[in-house]
Amino acid sequence: MTNFSFTQISGVNGPVQTSNAPLNIGNYYQNAVLAGVTTRSPRANAVDDLERIWQRFVYPSGFGRARELLETYRIVLLDGAPGSGRVAAAKTLLYELFSGDERFRELSWEESDGKHRLDPDHIGDDDRVWLDLSGVEEQIWRDVQNELSAVRNAVAEHGAYLVVVLPGNRGERLRPEFGPYLAKIDRPPAEEVLRRHLRLMAVPGAVTSPTTPLLTGYLDADPPIQEIAIFAGLVAEAWANTEGDLANWYAIAHEALTGREQEVAKDVATLAEGPQRALLLAAAMLHGAHVDHVYRAATALLNTLGHPEDECPLLERPDLVEQFQKIDVEINGNRHVRFRKLGYDSGVRAYFWNQIPELRDGIQTWVEKVVDSADLGQEDCGRLVTRFAEQCLRHEYRQVLVGSVLRWSRGSTTKRRLWAAGLALRCGLTAEKHGRFFRQQIYSWSHNRDLPEGLARVITVMCAQVIAVHHPDEAMVRLHHRARREERNTIAREALVQLVNGDSRLRRQMLVRLIVLSPDGWRWEVDPGLFLEFADPAALTDRGSRNHPFIADADVRGMLAEGWRRVFTRCTQEMWRAPLRQWLYVALGDERNREVLLDILVESSEGRGNILGLLYAAVRNMPRPAADDQERHTVFRDIVLRKICAVQGIRIA
Template structure:
């Protein structure tokens, strides 16, 4: 990365002849809501916080619960010394969590935490060195990659690693299984295997830490009961141990007086054991459709009021086309008896729950695994149930999350997409739109279908026939969910949405907000705008350029973006397009902001660069004359405010004259103003 240029030097990529003296003298993301239907307000339903804040929250959550595996210290030393480490280990050894914690444990000097996609997607350049920022923390999870993809990654990593080291950034790579057999010598020295130490100390520590963070006594787990030791001796994956620890906490918090830690263990172990046989037996006992509809409704609406669960079961029967029950309501079994038949009950506050932990999840899994003919009706049912008056906002969020989990677990992203499109097709701007944002956000975050969701969002974003509701959902999810780990992918999709946005500027404004909080993303977006594409709107690109060319964003960082040669070249190209295509009233305000910066707001070393860029870009369509007239009008507005202000038109004239004298007669130009 280029350093700060010396005073008096012309900006890279800009030709300037003669003196350029202009006179004596020397990110954050904010999140806000708007009116009903505002895209960034919809992002609140998807995640609730700005991307950087969410990333920091997740890392802090991991730090509090992480237990170091064997090999962690060697991996940390390699990462600190070489800026890159390749984390290897058996599945279930905690490779991904270790890769993230290694980055988190480094001394923080700024930068971003970014998760790199494991393969090329849409228009984004994969492992692009230009996307590495100063002191970034970068994670590349290749654990699911095949041999061909890993070979492609190896070929790209050399240049990428150089940028990582040059910018003081750090990269952790999770290797595919058995990749050590195929590693080139260049990468073999960076490979560090991690593993679970022998015995159960790591698992024991993990369980005690979860108990403490849940407000329970960690000493209750000393010593581990035999029933728990027997389960852990089978060496389940660490992610499963973490889930077991979470269930232990849930069992402890719901425990009745007199129950011991062993009772918590039995409840938690029953929850993580395969309940398939028990659920299958229970479903077979429910021979009639109304009974099975109540069972599935209770599982999908676990914790909802009983009367609403009853109403939802009738809605499910209607969705599958079951004939109406002609039996008089007075002759039917009471709801309590019907719930008892499906091994559920009402709590004291009238809500339906199964006694066993996670039994509701096992019931949901059963129906999705064994009744594929229900996929379509269940989409219709979820859409209809969402409008039931008896549901609270929290109930709706749980319903959407449970449907999303089944789509992710069974890798049926199309069911998720179909429901998002259905929810956003109408005029509703309430629960359905928020649910669509939440549903799509779940898919984007899930590693099983995340890549498929990103691809579908790209296809949607390039479609000029989107409904208004779907457009708002996409804007919100791109800003608040996709940008969390994949900001470049989010920017590409927002750019396409902005290019097809009429009327309104929600996508454009959201893209500007996202880009201006991140210096590397800012530079990358300027380069993208400098390379026009036929499928984009030139008017939109000009408006985006003028918003991103605001001097504070270019000069307000420790190492100003303007110091980078590529950024200066992109600014010149951008201004050239603006001067060639836009009427003066469109660019006068931004040009005046550059004049303000050139007369005091900018660091002294950069003030003349701003004028040089404008002059280099202005040799088209008589722009020099209009630029000079704008400078004279600007200088007269506040007489005597700065000595440089009155001198700027003359300085600008001198730069234009020198530039004009250096031009070839066959080049396009105009008379000097």
């Protein structure tokens, strides 16, 4: 036996942030939402995720063909049967092309006027991108095919790579022009997938032990590859808690995998008293917690449901050991509780949620109250919130989880409440089938000027450190909406600046939002300052990995000129004096881009004498250079003067 412990929390990733620097969005709220969690950058987190997939990946038949197509055309359309591991194959294909600096992201479709569209601008230089269409409806599949050509062109233009995961076995219905990029993969050998997972978890005998008839029957049924990974985790948990050999652990894991809800139903029928059933549910929701915490939680559940108090004298009641024995729960040497049967806790949670629908509101209220318990440790609180979220992560119950997030983060909030709200949202955002729904929910919240302060902080952290991992464009949009609506605090603005400054493609997207999508000017107080933040001349002239400075793009130059025009005509000199000085310093020192930088400023004046006067005054007021640099400074000043005269139609002799 060993101290190995395996906890299956499907789809929950640790929070991350945008750069390697600490995200400064207010220590109280950041610590409240992320208490006890190590912070990493989205880029590092994305790479780590893909590396974990690659370590467990078993190469299927057809993968080599997919690799060749991707390397040749920079795009491959991956087909295969549902459950064959297509998404994992897509990520592995991209991970194999990773050299250390590229960004991984998922491409999402947007719905507009009943159509589903892909935005080619979401493809950046050297990006590794996947588009998961594995579970989409027929209409989405048809619409997206209309967009693929434009996206393919963007991929080629930016030197990126794209893997598209098709809906199951749809390759034969692909448009002819996409046929050359189609590759079909088969299921990898199921037994090898299982052994790979077990080896990585160091389960004894995983390499040499023969396959049992039970295991052969299970694997021959072609379970989804993702389910095999879950099964492997259950085998590891059985090894950690049960004597025996691999065959025994296989049998225990298989019994747990097939579900125990019916078994639980029979057992609950033998528990006639409410306190027994409350203790059973509390033990399942806090499985692994200290016995005192479980008992207090059971008492809180009874109080929440308005159950009559026990009139039996205290000394005549059964002790804790007897009460837990009746529900088949054991108390270990550290006085922590666990069910004797693997997976029984999951069956209990599912039974009470699915079979007693009148109890759902009570469970929700109870969980919200227990989170406030002062003696409940953070680990146990995390168990409770995560297991509650598991029950809610079905299409018909997602709004229940949304309601709990709202209640935890409004009114008189505490660090524990904000942490619970963040954890619940993180569970939703990182759940494969529900992430889109929760991103849309945060989008809706981000527009609300009257959003509760606590919730505003929670969604800011979720955008900057969870959504930004694979959907940075969506994180940027939501943070911008929040930044525009902040009245006193600036944490969303700070998070937005940090996100955009780490990605040149997002810098362009923000200029589009600030200039093109705001053609009538800046109605929001924060936008002029954001423009000056993102119009950083050093970043604009950086040549990047493709030796092509951002400012070389004519559309970018036009947006910059319009932005400076608005700054000069609508903002105080106090706001733009320092950014203008920085712009001029970069122009002075960068001979290659000097003309372009100065042309943008001059163009922004539209020939207005007052603005040109301010510009020339800024040049004249630059600190006096050292003696050996006076000539360069004089030349620079003359260039500025010549450009000012030219735009005014004045000829210099």
